[in-house]
Amino acid sequence: MFHVNQDELLNPDKALEIILDSVPTLETEVVELAESLGRALAEDIIADSDLPPFDNSTMDGYAVIAADTTGATEHEPRRLTVLSEEPAGTVISEKVTPRTAVRIMTGAAIPTGADAVVIVEHTITPQDRESDVLIYHEVKRGENTRPAGEDVKRGEVVLRAGARIGPAEMGMLASLGKAKIRVTRKPRVALITTGNEIVDVNDIPGPGQIRDSNRYCVLGQVLVSGGMVSMFRRVSDKSGDMEQALLAAAEVSDIIITTGGVSVGRYDLVKDAITELGELYFWKIALKPGKPVVYAKIAGKPAFGLPGNPVSSMVTFDLFVRPAMLRMMGVRDINRATVPSIVQQNIKHEVGRREFVRAVTIWRENGYISTPTGSQGSGRLSSMLGANSYIIISEDRGNISAGEQLEVILWSP
Incomplete structure (x- = not known):
């Protein structure tokens, strides 16, 4: 069944619309955070705590009461008594009171009573009393501190379902304690390359032969787009071989991709094979490079017949297969900038x-x-x-x- 006139050069936007309207969203699964890169979240992520979870210092220095530094200069420093030292990862029991301070490291919790941090570069340890510190720069309340919840507040929706997980998202998920993530599973892709002239990358091409670059171009594009290859097969330009390969592909994949054999030559058999086995939506697009592009369903699985020229194959993958894969993965924003x-x-x-x-x-x-x-x-x-x-x-x-x-x-x- 043809969804458009066989001889019509389909508008590229219409072609993509047809594809996206016909592909399913795949099932979800739970994966370890370390395995989530490139996947699409299947649920909203809501913060169950503030980030950071406590007020902390953004600099090495001294936690103080800001009012104690009023008017401090190099010529008239303010002398404070150092109560203790607080590295990151510890919480001290001492309370900062007027004219006292705590030596603090970056990331450490602000001690009770303190409301600012003087950076260490604006201090001197006096020779007459090493348990004191001389402050020669005035600070304001909250200076050089990071309040609890500055990054994320408890109850906030941090990531929406459909967001694709990148390195920053992985870091945020780790900060929120999300060791396991519910995502949409990866699409399984069957990749079939065609042509009597094609030989393996390890082979020395004979007369009229070339190495199979399409296999590796499309493989790379599938992986970068978030898919996994479930079947590789190279098929000759022999009637019957393509039908067998397509049927086998439909059993083990969510998407079928062929390269080559989609034009009008005597040995271009892909379109005929797909027509025999499934439902053909279109096979020509008003596009350069890549006018002959087949889109069909075989046993309910989206099937793309890409051109044999490597650039045409890569461009049409980017324009049509990649968006389809992302849509099946549940990615909310599938468009490039x-x-x-x-x-x-x-x-x-x-x-x-x-x-x-x-x-x-x-x-x-x-x-x-x-x-x-x-x-x-x-x-x-x-x-x-x-x-x-x-x-x-x-x-x-x-x-x-x-x-x-x-x-x-x-x-x-």
């Missing part, structure tokens, strides 16, 4: 298809600037090296002149 940027050189472009030009984008002075990474041929894998963005050229635009401002998709964060 898009920013306006000044293009640094002329770019040839024909009206009719939306183009995604590989580029290096940097911030300079008052805004972003973007420079294409050389030749943009769909077989030029080197155009992806060093790139960190896509310059978007809309389908209604012709050639682009250096100095024009276009929208750019940043690959990270």
Whole structure:
């Protein structure tokens, strides 16, 4: 069953809409905090205590009553009696009273009675009485201290369901004592590469053969996107082999990805195999690179037929497979940042298809600037090296002149 006209060049936005509307959200599971990187939270995280849990010092120095330092200068220091010393991780019993102080280390709890910290650089230990300290800088109440709950307050929703866990999120979860986290499970991805001309990375290519770069490009993209590969298979351009591989993939995966075999050549068998086995949604997009992209369901599993050219495969993965994976993982915000940027050189472009030009984008002075990474041929894998963005050229635009401002998709964060 075709969801769009077979001969229609589908708008890329419509293609993504069709995909996202048809993919399921996967089940949840509980994982150790150390294993949660890149996963999506399946529940809100609510603080059960303040962070920090107590008033503490932000500097090494002396915990004092701020009023005792009023008017202190190098020429007229204030002399205080040092009661004790408090390193981080301990709590002393002494109470700071007028004209007394406690030597304190960064992170240590503010002693009872104190309301400020004088940094050690603004103090001197007098020679006549080493149990005293001379303060020669006035401080205000609360200075060089961090109050309880300054970072997070008890009862606060710190992270929402759907947030993707990065290093900062892991640190916050650890601070809140969350040793185990409920997340959406990783999508299992079956990866099938096609072509009689493809050989393994360990093989020496014969006449007319090339090594299977797509396997590793897409593998890397799957892993970076948060998935796991449940099946690898290389399939020849022989009728029947693709059908068997697709059926096997549907049994062990949540998503099926093939590379190659999606165009209109005599040996491009992927579309026909998918049509035979499942439900075809579309197979051509008004896109450059990557016009032939198959999207279908096989045994209810989303199946993507990506082009065989490595750049086309990587670009279409980024634009369609990655968002689908993130949606299945329960990630709330699946979009990468898009920013306006000044293009640094002329770019040839024909009206009719939306183009995604590989580029290096940097911030300079008052805004972003973007420079294409050389030749943009769909077989030029080197155009992806060093790139960190896509310059978007809309389908209604012709050639682009250096100095024009276009929208750019940043690959990270």
